Amino acid sequence: MKKKRNTNQKKKRHINFNIKINLLQLSLIVSLFGIFLLLLISNVFQVKQITISEINTKQLNKHIMTYGQITNIRNFEDSDFQIIILKDSSGEITITIDKIVNLENNQNITVIGKITEYQGELQVKADKIFSKD
DSSP states (O other): OHHHHHHHHHHHHHHHHHHHHHHHHHHHHHHHHHHHHHHHHHHHSOOEEOOGGGOOGGGTTOEEEEEEEEEEEEEEGGGTEEEEEEEETTEEEEEEESSOOOOOTTOEEEEEEEEEEETTEEEEEEEEEEEOO
16 A cells, blocks of 8 residues: 555656656747747847938837937936937938937937937937937
8 A cells, every 4th residue: 555655646747857858848849939029029029211301200209210410419318318409411300318318419320219209399309319420
């Protein structure tokens, strides 16, 4: 009777061990699939690059990429906020960013961000700013 109990306990441990391995394998597969899916989505849904004159109200709350030359910078260090006026050959637009970035007037930059509206004017709330110089 004791041997039968030991055998049953060993079977239960063996089953528990198999379940743990299967859950580990399953979680690894799901994690790898998730990473693969994120990579695929990031390559498929790339941000569209447009000129400043192409920015319009149909693009409100959509992400875009634009480029141009800085004509004015206003830093608000107490609130860690920056307003940049960006100009290209087609027009100019206000760029806002929620941190102080080391930029200079006449510097060429590329901005990735979301089109927003403030006091009736379109602007770009920047997610990333890259220097083109």
